[in-house]
Amino acid sequence: MAAPGAVVGLLHQSGPALVLDWLAALAAGFKPLMMQYPTKKQSFQYWSESVSNTMALAEVSLLLVDTHCGGLLENSSVSTLCIPDPGIDHQTAAPIEVIEQFSILQLSSGTTGHRKAMEFTSQNLHKHVHDYNEDLRLMPESDVIVSWLPLYHDMGYVACFVMPLLLKIPVVMMDPMIWVANPVMLFDAIENHHGTICYMPNFGYEIMSKATPRNLPSMKRWVSCSEPVSPETCRKFVAHLNIPETLISPCYAMAENIFAVALGRGISTLKIGATEVISCGPTISGVKIKLVDGEVYVKSPTSLINYVGTSDIRDEDGYYPTGDLGVMQSGQVYITGRKGDLLIQAGKKFMLSDIDLAVNRLDPSIKGRSAAIQIPDPRLGTQKACILVEDSRFFQKSNGKELAEGIKDILGLEQVEVRHVPPRFLTKTSSGKFNRKKCAQHWLQVEQARAQASAENGGDATEELRKTFPSVDWDLPCVEVLDSLSITVLRLIISDANIAFHREWSLNRYVQALGKEGKTRDDDHSQQEFRIVSLADSGVIKSITEAHLEELSRRLGLRVTFEHVCLPPSPIILSDLIFQEYFMPRANSEHFSVINRHLNKLRNASVIVVDDTAELFYPPTQVYTVLSHNFERDAKADLVTTRWQRYPENHHLLPLTIASGCDIPFNHYNNTQSLLSEYLNTPIFRICQIPEFSEFTGDWDYKIETGKETLRGDLSVDPDVFVDHIESLLKRQGQSVRRFPISQRNQLDVVDLAHYCSHYASKESIDKLISTYSRFCIVGKTASAPYIRKKIELENKSYIYAPSYAPEVIGPLKDQFDCALSVGAMGGFKVDVPIAGIMRTGSRWNTLNLSDPNLANLKYSETAGASPPSGSDWFYDFKPERRATLSKVKVARENRNDYTRELKVKRELEKKMRDEAKAVNQLKRAARLAK
Incomplete structure (x- = not known):
């Protein structure tokens, strides 16, 4: 699969298996490359692109992966070997032979783009470790490194893995995801194993400053590295543990120099402008630094010559550019930021990292959830700062103006925007830093998609004003609320709309002027319409006719249209709408066309109608696929079946996560509907009819009342009352x-x-069915339970598709299959072919004519209780109340069934009485005729 000397990529969760695979690759003569492991905090799309980029640039010949990554890389062009965890017996572990000559590859940080690969020989590594240890002075007999750092990043890889191996220093490792869930385990490990040195990035010290403090007398150094070191964080940490400042060691390091460039001791700072910058100490042995226009250049015996697949990156003196900005004073290295983070606005220079610090000071609650980016301002031909803030209630936030004004006061920026975005919008590198370049690209894609949508609707100068000035007072004169740069932007917008500039006008006054010019609205109501879009069960609105809509149109003076759309319940659809606006623009895929068509019906609605049947009664027994905000497709999505709804037609091609309806609490729906209404700026009209849900629907807009006997849950609105x-x-x-x-x-x-219907299929039952037969007819949509098709292909068996299981459709095909699998729901048709209802929505039957009675008795559609737990990468984060939810819907369903039975008996009795009366009348008539 790979020849000696080839590059072998390793994709394993942190653990013994990863270490063993790395050593095995080294012993076999390969060049091992630790590749970044996927996490929920990083977009799956970005991870996938990054992995593909790495494999291409590093010319990876073979991938050694764990089971999880094996499933994610099924379509990889590189040979992949899935190696499960061997379950190491630590009591019998034996030392390996010393490997003298070898090469390894490691990756750059990726803060300015995809990570690049670098190759270093064993001689390079020995030299760097020797030079670095002249400052560290680690001893095999007395030192122990304790680390939760991932091995796919240079600090975890070199400082906490390769270096200890070469120096024979014991290392205590833990998985970073496990540490994040329980940070105090780091203190436990240091205490239990007498740790002496620990490496962490700055955010790690922030986290540990909140953990219960511990007396750790064995510790000699706490090294802070891999991201900007905050003096404030260092002081907080030493105070929290009550340790001397000298135990803190700020370090400047990078993969291009294998690892360390400079190492400090203690908290020594320098004021540069308005920013306090910490000293990273002097350079380590053999390392030289020079500054070129403020940028740090580095040269050492082991520093990089070129990235794999690229030319020499050094200058004529042998120094390579780091992309970092800094100063040297008294032999100490002070790093002030990244060259790519330099914002130039109207000739003035600002660091984006300084803007981040200012944001954190103004609002500490958003620390770690915001990133300052620079985006072009084409109107002014300059750059402007934009702060993206992740928040679960991003469309409700109104503090952008206050935050922007605070940043202007602190830094002197003339123009700055604050935009709130949904969780998971910001892209992070493998080391947890924000990739500003990607974040800016994704934000611009959102803006471009909005502009395109606006242009398709004829454009709107008012909308451009609202987008440009979202946080200022629209009633005050512009000269009082806008700075000179903003006024210039205003003049450019209104000049495009043929409106003259008046300094004393407010923004609202400009909107009025735009209206008179016909730029924002059409005052001719005869050419406008109200659009009612219904998500309610169609039985609820079946009584509405065109005559009722004509009457409503007459009353309102506008044409009124009414459209019923079959979509998932409000929590699912709101999450998908957010995906459409904020995440879909970065995907650029034609597979979203059906999704767009249906979601745009909601975006172009005047009123949205919902009811308790579609919102509360059906969801607890169903499982839904939701567009993944992390761009990852959960394998369980391949087992979700749907009826013939149009909305999920392309779901087999899209990134999806799973949500169980029984995990969405009933009391969550009212909040969801309010959020949906606010997000779309569209009122929602709510109809209720099921008594068992009255505690949740008591304040809904319309309760269906009826004086005639009919099934509860099967009522229809009074159309006149509805109007x-x-x-x-x-x-x-x-x-x-x-x-x-x-x-x-x-x-x-x-x-x-x-109404929308989707269930979860039983993989075990499907597998037994497919192993029994050879030819199949899949009845339903391609997107429904695509696992079935994949499994049949894996077994090298054949299949055809049919649009329906109706006898006249499936009957003529029966010579082409041995067993039909209905994935589009089962109803009352009786067919004479072997058929299994993988999706069963009725209680009449789920299999017919199967040769094996054991197969006929299997459950192919899982119950709600057996369905998978809710996914973690969609918009919602609530505490499931599965038992309470299922109990409530069970009562409603039982009451409905009891009422159905009672009504059936009563109607049968009434029919019997009518038949008897009819017979008596016939006898009387016969008697009269006989006379």
């Missing part, structure tokens, strides 16, 4: 209700499926 309610709602909302240009759509469109 009254909608008229009242629209008039209350006034001008805030969105109007749209007259469309060619039908005034009434209710042809979609009654």
Whole structure:
């Protein structure tokens, strides 16, 4: 699979198996390359692109992966060997032979793009370790390194793995994900193993400053490295542990020099401008530094000559550019930021890292959730700062103005924007730093997608004003609320709309002027319409006719349209809407076309209608696929079945996570509907009819009342009352209700499926079925349970697709298959072919004509209780109340069934009485005729 000397990539979770694979690759004559392991904190899309880029640049010939990564890299072009954890017996572990000559590869940090690969020989490593240890003075007999750092980053790889191996220093390792969940285990490990040295990035010291302090007398050094070292964090940490400042060792290091460049001792700082910068100490033995226009250049006996696959990166004196900015004073190295983080605005220079620090000081609660980026301002031909802040309620945030003004006061910036974005929007590198370049690219893609949508709708100068000035007071004169740079931008916008500039006008005054010019709205109501979009069960709104819509149109003076759309419940659909706006622009895939078409119906609605049947009654028994905000596809998504809804048609091609309806608490829906309404700026009209949910629906807009006997849960609105309610709602909302240009759509469109239906299929039962037969007919959509198709192909068996299990459709095909698998729900049709209902929505039957009775008795559609837990990479983060939810819907379902039985008996009795009366009347009539 790979020849000696080839590069072998390692993708394992931290553990003994990773160490053994690395050593085995080295012993076999390969060049091992530790590659970054996927985490939920990093976009799967970015991870996948990064891995592909690394494999191409480093010319990786073979991948050694664990089971998890094996599933993620099924389509890799590189040979992949999946090696499960061998389960090391530490009592019988034996030392390996010393390997004298070898080469390893390691990766750069990736803060300015994808990580690059570098090769170092064993001689390079021995030399660097010797020079670095002249300052550290580690001794095999007395020192122990304790580390939670991942081995795919240079600090964990070199300082806590390769260097200890070469120096024969014991290392205590732990998985970083396990440490994050329980940080105090680091103190436990130091205490139990008498640790003497620990390496962490700055954020690690922040986390440990919150852990219960411990007396750790064995510790000699706490090295802070791999990200900017904060003097404030260092002081907080030493105070928390009550240790001398001399135990803190700020370190300047990079993979391009194998690891260390400079190493300090204690907390010594220098004030550079408005920023306090910590000393990283003098350079280690053999390392030289020079500054070129403020950028740090480095040269040493082991420093990089070129990245793998690229030319020499050094200058004529043998120094390579680091991309870092810094100063040297009294032989000490002070790093002030990254060259790529330099913002130039109207000729003034600002560091994005300084903006980050200012944000953290102004609002400590968002630390770790915000990143300052620079984006071009094409109107002014300069750059502007934009601060992206992740927040779960990003569209409700209104403190952008206050934060922006505070940053201007601290740093003197003329123009700065604050934008709140959903969780997981910001892209991080493998070391946990924000990749500003990627973050800026993704934000610009969002802005471009919005601009394109606006252009497709005819453009809107008012919308551009709102986007440009989201945080200022729109009622005050512009000269009082806008600086000179912002006024210049304002003048450019209004000049494009043929509006003259007036210094004393407010932004609202400009909007009024734009309206008069016809730029923002059409005052001719005869050319506008209200659009009602219903997500309710179609049975609830079946009584509404075009005549009712005509009456509503007459009352409102605008055309009113009504469309029923079959979509998942509000928690799922809100998460997908957020994905569409903030994450989809970076994907650039045609596979989202169906999703876009349906979500845009909600975005272009004047009113959205929901009901308790589709929102509360059905979801607890179902499992949903949700567009993954992490761009990862959960393998369980391949087992989710759907009916013939249009919305999930391409779901087999999309990144999806899993959400169980029974994990969404009933009391969560009201909040979700409010969020959905606020996010779309569209009122939601809520209809209820199921008594068992009254504690959650007591304040809903319309409770269906009826005086005639009918099934509870199967009622329909009184259309006249519905019209009254909608008229009242629209008039209350006034001008805030969105109007749209007259469309060619039908005034009434209710042809979609009654409600959204998706279940979780049993993998074990499907496997038994596929192992029994050889030819299959899959009845349903391609996106429904794609696992079935993959499994059949894996078994080298054949299959065809059919759109329906109706006898007239599937009957003519029966010579082409041995068993039909219905993945689009099962109903009441009786067929004479072997068929299994993988998705069963009715209780009549789930299999017919299967030759093996054991197969006929299997459950192919899992119950809600057996469904997978909610995914972790969608918009919601709530505490499941599965038992309470299932209990509530069980009562509602049982009551509905009891009522159905009672009504059935009563109607049968009534029919019997009518039949008897009819027979009596016939006898009387016969008697009269006989006379």
